[in-house]
Amino acid sequence: MPEIHWDSKLYNEQHHFVSDYGADVLQWLNAKAGENILDIGCGTGDLAAKIQEIGATVLGIDASADMVELAKQSYPAIHFEQKDAAALDYNREFDAVFSNATFHWVENQKGLLRGIYKSLKHGGRLVAEFGGKGNIKSIIDAIEDAAKQLHFEHRVISNFWFFPSISHYATLLESTGFEAAQIWLFDRPTKLVGEDGMLKWINQFAQHAFVNLNEEEAKAVTDLAVSILKPTHFKDGEWTADYRRLRIKAIKK
Ligand code: BEZ
Numbered sequence: 055m056p057e058i059h060w061d062s063k064l065y066n067e068q069h070h071f072v073s074d075y076g077a078d079v080l081q082w083l084n085a086k087a088g089e090n091i092l093d094i095g096c097g098t099g100d101l102a103a104k105i106q107e108i109g110a111t112v113l114g115i116d117a118s119a120d121m122v123e124l125a126k127q128s129y130p131a132i133h134f135e136q137k138d139a140a141a142l143d144y145n146r147e148f149d150a151v152f153s154n155a156t157f158h159w160v161e162n163q164k165g166l167l168r169g170i171y172k173s174l175k176h177g178g179r180l181v182a183e184f185g186g187k188g189n190i191k192s193i194i195d196a197i198e199d200a201a202k203q204l205h206f207e208h209r210v211i212s213n214f215w216f217f218p219s220i221s222h223y224a225t226l227l228e229s230t231g232f233e234a235a236q237i238w239l240f241d242r243p244t245k246l247v248g249e250d251g252m253l254k255w256i257n258q259f260a261q262h263a264f265v266n267l268n269e270e271e272a273k274a275v276t277d278l279a280v281s282i283l284k285p286t287h288f289k290d291g292e293w294t295a296d297y298r299r300l301r302i303k304a305i306k307k
Pocket of ligand 1: 155158184190215259
């Protein structure tokens with residue numbers, strides 16, 4: 055996972071749409087009272103809380119200590135732990151594993167899926183949604199274009215996320231032992247909050263792109279990328295990001 059500083063307060067105020075959209079994925083999870091469920095990349099804990107409301111028991115894990123701290127404060131009745139998603143050490147404990155907007159951050163996808171497979175009881179399910187092939191292509195292209203115009207193209211890391219196609223992910227799931235029950239790839243244009251929504255999005259989520267630049271250089275690339283995107287992605291006072299989701303349901307056979 056790339057080094058990202060997660061500001062949980064900013065995330066809650068500015069990027070709350072992540073949990074709001076995640077509520078849709080919960081329908082695929084269809085959690086039941088009494089089930090034991092692992093939420094990978096629980097963030098601020100909002101979706102774990104929705105699962106627990108149904109009567110299931112949830113363990114929420116996240117790589118960010120800041121996020122886990124905020125989740126614990128917001129939902130003291132739920133168990134949260136700081137943990138690397140690619141190094142799970144559970145053994146047949148969970149009826150289901152759930153994840154929203156996290157898998158695209160994980161470099162070691164085989165390690166992630168092997169850990170999930172081992173964590174699930176026989177017949178258990180994995181339900182997850184994350185960025186699919188083509189996700190945020192315009193934003194990546196704008197960062198690349200801006201870096202090129204400013205002659206920083208060899209120092210900017212423009213695409214460090216994992217956005218797989220349906221066939222790529224089906225193969226990964228099946229080679230781990232899962233049955234890929236359902237996989238959808240769909241556009242989900244996503245409104246960002248405020249006139250500086252794109253600037254704040256890049257500052258929060260794309261900060262790893264600029265690890266080889268100083269602050270002034272990173273700001274120049276970010277500002278130029280925002281101005282490249284503005285004519286096409288800022289309408290009637292609102293920014294829209296070109297999200298594409300891969301939503302999966304897989305069964306441990
Ligand atoms: C996503 O949810 O698709 C996403 C969020 C932040 C960075 C990259 C992708």
